[in-house]
Amino acid sequence: MTGTARPGRPGRPTLAVVGATGAVGTVMLQILSQRADVWGEIRLIASPRSAGRKLTVRGEETEVVALTEEAFDGVDVAMFDVPDEVAERWAPVAAARGAVVVDNSGAFRMDPDVPLVVPEVNPHAVRTRPRGIIANPNCTTLSMIVALGALHAEFGLRELVVSSYQAVSGAGHEGVRTLRAQMSLVAGTELGTSPGDVRRAVGDNTGPFPEPVALNVVPWAGSYRGDGWSSEEMKVRDESRKILGLPTLPVAVTCVRVPVVTTHSLTVHARFEGEVTVDRAREIIATAPGVVLFDNPAAGEFPTPADVVGTDPTWVGRVRRALDDPTALELFVCGDNLRKGAALNTAQIAELLVVEL
Numbered sequence: 001m002t003g004t005a006r007p008g009r010p011g012r013p014t015l016a017v018v019g020a021t022g023a024v025g026t027v028m029l030q031i032l033s034q035r036a037d038v039w040g041e042i043r044l045i046a047s048p049r050s051a052g053r054k055l056t057v058r059g060e061e062t063e064v065v066a067l068t069e070e071a072f073d074g075v076d077v078a079m080f081d082v083p084d085e086v087a088e089r090w091a092p093v094a095a096a097r098g099a100v101v102v103d104n105s106g107a108f109r110m111d112p113d114v115p116l117v118v119p120e121v122n123p124h125a126v127r128t129r130p131r132g133i134i135a136n137p138n139c140t141t142l143s144m145i146v147a148l149g150a151l152h153a154e155f156g157l158r159e160l161v162v163s164s165y166q167a168v169s170g171a172g173h174e175g176v177r178t179l180r181a182q183m184s185l186v187a188g189t190e191l192g193t194s195p196g197d198v199r200r201a202v203g204d205n206t207g208p209f210p211e212p213v214a215l216n217v218v219p220w221a222g223s224y225r226g227d228g229w230s231s232e233e234m235k236v237r238d239e240s241r242k243i244l245g246l247p248t249l250p251v252a253v254t255c256v257r258v259p260v261v262t263t264h265s266l267t268v269h270a271r272f273e274g275e276v277t278v279d280r281a282r283e284i285i286a287t288a289p290g291v292v293l294f295d296n297p298a299a300g301e302f303p304t305p306a307d308v309v310g311t312d313p314t315w316v317g318r319v320r321r322a323l324d325d326p327t328a329l330e331l332f333v334c335g336d337n338l339r340k341g342a343a344l345n346t347a348q349i350a351e352l353l354v355v356e357l
């Protein structure tokens, strides 16, 4: 593969961002503007609805083009930040035209011929990509897996019990619009005192969520997958297993939507091969790349979405040994679902590829 020349950036690879106008795409453009500039042309692609719109990347206004086969001409790496069905159709088209695809959707993550990559945990996996596609994990898994990967490398993970507290931007721009609309509908009224009062105030404005999310928590994310499980819960189990290379790891997970705009939080109960100490666990977390230990509850210090949003690392607090099991740890983890949970991880994978181009 050869990089496409661009004035001022000769020989550097051409990058396409497909879904540049979406929630993840918007953050991707910010991240591309902030990180070391390794790209030649950056081509912005979205639906025909957005063709002709101008977006700013690296300080330059760039026109969005519609998704077509020709849009991938000369592209070396194509990041896909589009719905599953769009990625499913178009990622193979981009790969067939010579681009390496890094896909953020759920379309290919569990395909055995598609590596599922977190650069801090399994960077070597990018090298084996028979379909020319590399998958980016889902945002909930990504919000905890860097910290867990570091602990697993030393202690050997045996079991996970996870609850998520997921931000509405995990459901894209539509999720954010819905929470904002609901907040204005419930503002200034005395709600939350009798059954159904929030629901009546919100009316039909539930957007991508099954229940009002303003003044509420909703124990559901994604679609129904049978036996009571949601698609998000299955993703956390299956993707954690694939990334960590632990195909039979027991994972119990409950995914919950909360009225937070951006940054997912998780409680994690992690059981390991043998006894663990909190001191060693704190050392591992404090020194792992991409992870910050923020853990002084006596001083009121623990990560919260309001503090973590807009930052790159996984933040870990409330590190405790399980009350009744010396082999297990309890953690509270926060990660920006649009940065490390999506765009940043994709950008990091793409940067691993630049070394080859």
Ligand SMILES: NC(=O)c1ccc[n+]([C@@H]2O[C@H](COP(=O)([O-])OP(=O)(O)OC[C@H]3O[C@@H](n4cnc5c(N)ncnc54)[C@H](OP(=O)(O)O)[C@@H]3O)[C@@H](O)[C@H]2O)c1
Residues within 6 Å of the ligand: 018, 019, 020, 021, 022, 023, 024, 025, 045, 046, 047, 048, 049, 050, 051, 067, 080, 081, 082, 083, 084, 086, 104, 105, 106, 137, 138, 139, 169, 170, 171, 172, 173, 174, 337, 338, 341, 342
């Ligand atoms: N939000 C998160 O926290 C998160 C985290 C990890 C992964 N993901 C995944 O990343 C992907 C994008 O999510 P998002 O939250 O950014 O969604 P979003 O805000 O709804 O944005 C969707 C993007 O896809 C484009 N698109 C939709 N249909 C298209 C079509 N037929 N042809 C070309 N482009 C099309 C849209 O372009 P227009 O603006 O032109 O419609 C927009 O740029 C999804 O697969 C999602 O599951 C999201």
